[in-house]
Amino acid sequence: MAASSSRDGESLAVQPKLVATVTTPSELPENEYGNDEFNRHLLRKIDLRLCTIAGILCSLNLLDSGIISSAAVTSMPQDLGLTGNRFSVAIFIFTVASICAQLPATIIMRFVGPPIFFSCTTVCFGLITLCTAFISSWRQMIALRVLLGVSMSGIYPGLTYLISAWYARRDQQLRFAFLQSGEVIILATGSIVNFGLNQLGGQHSLAGWRWMYIVQGSITMVLGLLTFLWIPHFPESAGKTIRFLTTEETDFVLAKIDRDRRDAGKPEPFTTQAILKPFLDPKLYAFAVLFFLLNLVSTALSYFLPIILQSGMGFSANKAILLSAPPYYYAVIPVIATSLLGDKFRVRGPIIIFNAVCLIVGFCMLGFPSQVTVRYVGTFLATGAYVSNWAALSTYQANNITGQWKRATVAAAVSACNGLGGIAGSYIVRSHEAPKYITAIWVSIGSHLLMICLVLICTAFFWRANRRARKGNGIIEGVTDFRYTY
Numbered sequence: 001m002a003a004s005s006s007r008d009g010e011s012l013a014v015q016p017k018l019v020a021t022v023t024t025p026s027e028l029p030e031n032e033y034g035n036d037e038f039n040r041h042l043l044r045k046i047d048l049r050l051c052t053i054a055g056i057l058c059s060l061n062l063l064d065s066g067i068i069s070s071a072a073v074t075s076m077p078q079d080l081g082l083t084g085n086r087f088s089v090a091i092f093i094f095t096v097a098s099i100c101a102q103l104p105a106t107i108i109m110r111f112v113g114p115p116i117f118f119s120c121t122t123v124c125f126g127l128i129t130l131c132t133a134f135i136s137s138w139r140q141m142i143a144l145r146v147l148l149g150v151s152m153s154g155i156y157p158g159l160t161y162l163i164s165a166w167y168a169r170r171d172q173q174l175r176f177a178f179l180q181s182g183e184v185i186i187l188a189t190g191s192i193v194n195f196g197l198n199q200l201g202g203q204h205s206l207a208g209w210r211w212m213y214i215v216q217g218s219i220t221m222v223l224g225l226l227t228f229l230w231i232p233h234f235p236e237s238a239g240k241t242i243r244f245l246t247t248e249e250t251d252f253v254l255a256k257i258d259r260d261r262r263d264a265g266k267p268e269p270f271t272t273q274a275i276l277k278p279f280l281d282p283k284l285y286a287f288a289v290l291f292f293l294l295n296l297v298s299t300a301l302s303y304f305l306p307i308i309l310q311s312g313m314g315f316s317a318n319k320a321i322l323l324s325a326p327p328y329y330y331a332v333i334p335v336i337a338t339s340l341l342g343d344k345f346r347v348r349g350p351i352i353i354f355n356a357v358c359l360i361v362g363f364c365m366l367g368f369p370s371q372v373t374v375r376y377v378g379t380f381l382a383t384g385a386y387v388s389n390w391a392a393l394s395t396y397q398a399n400n401i402t403g404q405w406k407r408a409t410v411a412a413a414v415s416a417c418n419g420l421g422g423i424a425g426s427y428i429v430r431s432h433e434a435p436k437y438i439t440a441i442w443v444s445i446g447s448h449l450l451m452i453c454l455v456l457i458c459t460a461f462f463w464r465a466n467r468r469a470r471k472g473n474g475i476i477e478g479v480t481d482f483r484y485t486y
Contacts, residue, residue: 042249046166046232049244051175053230054159055182057118060126060220061155062187062302067129067216069324070194071209073306073317079207081138090138090145091299091426097149099419103412105154106161107275110267110408113237114162115228117154122224125151130217133210157415161408164398165234166253168260169485170343173351173395177339180391181332184383187302188328190216195321236265262479267404274405284410286458287397288417290352293447293454294393295418297359298386299425300440305379312435313372323376327383334358334384339391348396349459349486352389356448356455359385367441382444399485400462402477462486 072087082090109117128148135141159179167175194212201208232241235257238250245253258264268274278284305327309320334355342351358381365378401410428440462484468474469483476482 038252042245042252043167043171045245045249046253047175047178049230049232049241050163050166051178052182053118053227054163055179056186056223057122057155057227057231058159058179059183059186059190060122060223061152062183063190063216063220067190067194067209067212069302069304069306070191070198070321071212073310073320074198074209075201075207076209079209080135080141082141086138088426090141092423093142094145094149095419095422095426097146098153099416101150101153102157102416102419103275103409106157106408106412107270109154109158109161110234110404111270113233113240114158114231115233115241117158118231119224119228121151121154122227123221124224126217126220126222126224128217129213129220133206133213133217156418157408157411160394160398160415161411162234164407164411165257165404166232168256169395169399170260170346172398173339173342173348173391174336176391176394177335177388180335180387184328184331184335184387188325191306191321191325191328195318198318198321261402261482263402263404263407270405275409278401278406278409279413281401281406283397283400283458284413286454287393287410287414290393290396290451290454291414291418292421292424293451294386294389295421296425296428296447297363297382297444298390299422300429300444301379301383301386304429304440305383307431308366308379308429308437309376311431312437313375314435327380328387330380331384331387335388335391338388339395342392342395346485348392348399349455352392352396352455353452355385355389355392356451358382359389359448360445363441363444367436367438396485400477402479402482459486 068090072082077083077087105117105121125148128144128151132141132144132148135144160176163175163179164172193215197211197215198208200206200211203211206214229242232238232244235250235253238245238253239247254264305324306317306320309315309323310317315323338351338355342348362378362381362383362385366375366382367378369375369378397410397414398407401407428443429437430439433439463486465474465476466483469476476484
């Protein structure tokens with residue numbers, strides 16, 4: 001039984017041998033690999049267990065930016081002496097620490113398992129967030145930001161790796177969209193909560209920004225403890241997860257994944273070469289640059305949106321905190337819509353380009369008109385576009401690589417370059433350029449024009465490689481019948 005490969009590389013050709021513990025696809029009904037009720041039920045079951053907690057954990061990770069950006073328009077800069085470029089340094093040093101620890105953290109996650117890893121790291125960064133409420137100088141802030149960066153380093157690459165391990169390529173973008181939707185909903189709600197907590201200023205002689213760190217740090221620690229019971233193990237160890245999949249369901253998932261890309265089951269033996277070899281693949285650098293360009297913009301918006309609303313549009317501190325929430329609620333609409341289309345039609349590149357164009361339009365509206373309403377609407381378009389491209393780019397890289405350690409390495413590498421984009425993004429919003437912030441506008445527009453060009457180059461490369469493989473002139477990723485997604 002064989003079927004021709006579709007554009008996203010989902011070959012249905014059956015190989016003679018699968019992972020030893022996996023029920024072979026030929027032993028399962030053909031329609032179980034399609035859109036039948038059993039497959040939908042199983043996807044919902046995995047979504048409910050994995051995507052929910054993944055969205056919450058990434059949200060807690062992002063709440064850091066929500067707290068510090070909201071606190072930036074309160075008394076915190078004066079209380080801690082965060083004058084001049086010290087606020088940008090606080091963002092910069094967090095990112096540097098995170099970048100340095102991401103690859104080791106992702107490898108550790110594979111060895112110790114998701115429940116232990118994510119529970120411990122979440123409790124740690126919740127405790128650090130809580131401690132931030134009691135600091136008294138910018139130097140203490142910098143020290144805690146370093147610890148926070150290390151403790152959070154494995155969250156995003158680890159979850160990206162875990163999600164890509166659980167789903168076939170045709171199902172991944174919507175799941176990354178679920179993750180992003182959970183993130184932005186909680187991030188937006190966090191802005192509203194921060195507004196309320198800021199009103200507690202003076203209670204027990206604590207400033208409002210300190211209450212933000214106390215409450216959100218405490219919540220993070222509690223959720224970190226619950227994570228141990230909630231998050232599933234990798235598919236081959238799904239039986240260790242409490243009240244999750246049956247043996248039949250686990251075998252089905254492993255067989256489906258192995259049929260899709262031949263990397264189900266336990267990873268190949270860990271070696272230095274297994275980690276270093278992916279760095280010889282040009283795709284890694286293309287994906288890394290794309291994430292750098294994306295986070296260049298997303299950092300500027302997520303950290304500085306309240307400041308832009310206050311200094312650039314004339315809103316009060318409390319209104320700036322509140323008005324930074326609606327763009328994130330809106331972002332759920334485009335990220336789900338574009339991801340549904342991407343999975344349905346098996347396309348990734350066109351979705352990324354569409355989102356990049358929307359972002360360019362949004363920044364043009366934010367930067368060039370003088371009307372506050374038009375500029376504020378521009379923040380909706382820009383926020384929705386970059387959140388949508390988080391899901392699209394995560395799927396783009398996950399769809400076009402195979403092998404467990406390669407997945408871990410690429411996820412950590414692109415997340416590190418994503419962090420480098422965050423470093424650059426922390427400096428493009430210049431306070432003396434208010435109200436237009438023209439440097440941030442032009443850098444954001446230029447970065448996404450470059451993103452469009454790079455996606456077009458990758459598309460041409462993937463198309464040519466697929467064409468050669470169909471003619472029998474090469475094997476992609478060392479896997480027979482594997483095809484690139486573009």
